[in-house]
Amino acid sequence: MKWREQILAAALCVAVLTGCLYVRTARDTSIRYVIGVSLANLREQWRLVLKNELEAEAARYESVRLVILDAAGDSRKQTEDVERLMSFGVDLLIVSPEDVEAVMPVIGKAHEHIPVIVLDRVAEGFDYSLFIGPDNGLIGRQAGEVVLELLREDKKEKGPVLELKTDSFANESRSGDFLKTISDAGVKHRSVYLPDATRDCAEDLLLARPELLKDTAVIFAQNDLMAYGAHLALEKLGIQGIRIVGLDGFSGEGGGLQMVEAGIIDATVTCPTGGSEAVRYAIDIINKESGIPKQIILRSHKIRTDNVSSYQKESERPRERGTVRVGYAQIEEESNWRKASIGSTREAARGADIDLVMEFNVLSIEKQKEQVRKFIAEDMDVIVISPLVAEGWQEILEAARAAHIPVLLIDRMISIDEELYTSYIGADFEEEGRRCARWLLQQTADMPAVSILELRGTDGASPAQGRKDGFESVIAGDDRCRIVHSACGDFNREGGAQIVRDYLAAGGWDIDVIFAHNDEMALGAIEVLKENKIQPGVDVKIISVDGTADALTALRKGEINCVVECNPLLGPELMKAIADLMQGKELPLRIITDEMVFTEDTEEMYFRNRKY
Numbered sequence: 001m002k003w004r005e006q007i008l009a010a011a012l013c014v015a016v017l018t019g020c021l022y023v024r025t026a027r028d029t030s031i032r033y034v035i036g037v038s039l040a041n042l043r044e045q046w047r048l049v050l051k052n053e054l055e056a057e058a059a060r061y062e063s064v065r066l067v068i069l070d071a072a073g074d075s076r077k078q079t080e081d082v083e084r085l086m087s088f089g090v091d092l093l094i095v096s097p098e099d100v101e102a103v104m105p106v107i108g109k110a111h112e113h114i115p116v117i118v119l120d121r122v123a124e125g126f127d128y129s130l131f132i133g134p135d136n137g138l139i140g141r142q143a144g145e146v147v148l149e150l151l152r153e154d155k156k157e158k159g160p161v162l163e164l165k166t167d168s169f170a171n172e173s174r175s176g177d178f179l180k181t182i183s184d185a186g187v188k189h190r191s192v193y194l195p196d197a198t199r200d201c202a203e204d205l206l207l208a209r210p211e212l213l214k215d216t217a218v219i220f221a222q223n224d225l226m227a228y229g230a231h232l233a234l235e236k237l238g239i240q241g242i243r244i245v246g247l248d249g250f251s252g253e254g255g256g257l258q259m260v261e262a263g264i265i266d267a268t269v270t271c272p273t274g275g276s277e278a279v280r281y282a283i284d285i286i287n288k289e290s291g292i293p294k295q296i297i298l299r300s301h302k303i304r305t306d307n308v309s310s311y312q313k314e315s316e317r318p319r320e321r322g323t324v325r326v327g328y329a330q331i332e333e334e335s336n337w338r339k340a341s342i343g344s345t346r347e348a349a350r351g352a353d354i355d356l357v358m359e360f361n362v363l364s365i366e367k368q369k370e371q372v373r374k375f376i377a378e379d380m381d382v383i384v385i386s387p388l389v390a391e392g393w394q395e396i397l398e399a400a401r402a403a404h405i406p407v408l409l410i411d412r413m414i415s416i417d418e419e420l421y422t423s424y425i426g427a428d429f430e431e432e433g434r435r436c437a438r439w440l441l442q443q444t445a446d447m448p449a450v451s452i453l454e455l456r457g458t459d460g461a462s463p464a465q466g467r468k469d470g471f472e473s474v475i476a477g478d479d480r481c482r483i484v485h486s487a488c489g490d491f492n493r494e495g496g497a498q499i500v501r502d503y504l505a506a507g508g509w510d511i512d513v514i515f516a517h518n519d520e521m522a523l524g525a526i527e528v529l530k531e532n533k534i535q536p537g538v539d540v541k542i543i544s545v546d547g548t549a550d551a552l553t554a555l556r557k558g559e560i561n562c563v564v565e566c567n568p569l570l571g572p573e574l575m576k577a578i579a580d581l582m583q584g585k586e587l588p589l590r591i592i593t594d595e596m597v598f599t600e601d602t603e604e605m606y607f608r609n610r611k612y
């Protein structure tokens with residue numbers, strides 16, 4: 001028996017012995033990919049839809065087989081399941097954890113040997129290949145916004161609202177933003193916990209405690225099944241006029257979308273499972289394709305009667321083929337990082353059927369908006385923006401939306417409504433800042449006090465703000481660390497040099513650590529330190545972000561101590577996103593790049609074959 005067949009035969013035995021699922025045939029010799037799947041449970045509707053999606057996507061590929069094990073809501077069993085799947089010799093694991101903290105250690109162990117995709121929820125840290133999941137905070141906020149719309153329509157602005165939920169990770173992580181959104185608007189609310197997120201539980205509870213419904217204006221149930229249970233209870237109690245908002249928004253018989261269409265519930269917020277994306281990325285990962293991100297955050301939608309049918313049609317409509325015209329509003333070439341970013345985009349566009357027009361804004365937001373306006377007037381198929389700063393985009397993005405032109409944000413974020421852009425591709429800047437600070441705390445553990453000089457990137461730019469916030473959030477817990485001076489160096493070499501020059505001119509040198517928001521500013525600072533006989537990397541520790549060739553050379557000379565990578569090679573991921581968009585696929589809300597941390601301990605192989 002060939003080894004592939006042996007894996008499948010072994011998996012089949014275990015699947016039968018453990019009373020769970022799957023496996024197709026052990027005789028199929030065309031199988032090239034065996035993917036082990038460990039699911040938290042098959043009790044909840046969301047998990048069942050996830051399993052169906054995984055299977056449906058896998059069925060599209062002749063050469064893919066899934067081996068699925070059900071942990072039945074028990075983290076100990078899930079740990080054993082992962083070990084068992086590993087012992088079958090699967091090529092890749094997909095894990096949807098029951099309790100992320102409990103299962104993360106075995107995920108980390110598995111990841112030492114094979115790629116692991118984690119679905120739905122993940123712990124901090126990066127012991128996996130790829131995370132795919134929703135933004136629960138955003139879903140909570142969207143549910144809150146829908147509830148506010150309904151209250152306004154019914155002229156019941158103060159509510160009250162009744163929330164039905166269970167004591168689960170997902171419910172709690174949405175609840176915070178949901179309650180904040182409605183209480184900021186002055187809405188009264190009450191939350192009730194159910195033992196299970198089922199239709200029966202919700203219906204029984206409301207029938208047993210009808211007083212919960214007294215004066216209630218809206219019921220928000222944290223899944224569509226509970227929302228349906230609430231609907232049945234209201235019907236039996238003969239109560240009218242209470243609006244119901246659910247969550248999940250599945251298509252098909254009995255799904256949330258159909259319930260909205262039929263007027264059984266008033267609205268739902270979609271919560272995608274990521275099953276199809278997981279299988280697609282699994283194949284790319286096994287095939288060692290380039291540009292695999294670290295995190296895919298899926299988009300959720302507010303669905304009401306007025307958009308439910310257009311939402312369903314929209315999800316399926318491929319756009320016209322032929323050369324795709326893309327207008328890209330870039331930032332000026334202020335750093336080697338950006339030169340690499342521009343090169344990667346141009347090269348990837350050449351390899352795709354894409355007519356790329358790239359404009360540079362020379363550090364002016366007004367100029368950048370003008371370029372976007374021009375792209376709208378030229379009726380580009382897609383507009384790509386690396387936004388210089390995060391604020392000020394509302395009006396122009398509304399214009400792009402009115403013209404039906406999708407907007408992709410790349411490398412930098414903006415701070416407006418997620419509905420005004422199609423996807424963001426780039427780094428998690430806060431995580432970069434946290435990584436810088438974690439290294440600092442480790443390295444200075446024996447110092448009684450740590451004085452920090454911060455070299456900030458362009459004020460108002462999302463990498464500058466994110467890195468600052470992430471860094472400060474970690475050092476906030478340590479009284480020894482203090483940022484004694486912080487100034488903006490605009491992400492360029494001269495800017496970094498000038499901050500150090502000014503600081504030296506203002507008095508003596510009392511700095512233990514320089515935290516530079518990018519390599520260019522760190523390199524500028526190093527030149528001035530050397531001119532002033534202060535040894536960079538020794539007299540003062542230097543932490544920087546990007547990972548450009550010059551910075552890594554400085555790191556290996558001991559002049560920089562820690563470089564947190566920020567990957568500029570986003571071209572392939574951008575072209576893949578454009579291709580998916582043209583095929584009518586929905587893009588993730590955020591595609592977060594894979595990045596590493598360089599220190600003096602980093603193995604030699606990681607310095608080889610770098611492209612920037």
Ligand code: AHR
Nearest residue numbers: 335337411463491518566
């Ligand atoms: O937007 C990414 C940041 O901007 C990079 O860290 C920096 O080098 C760039 O210019």
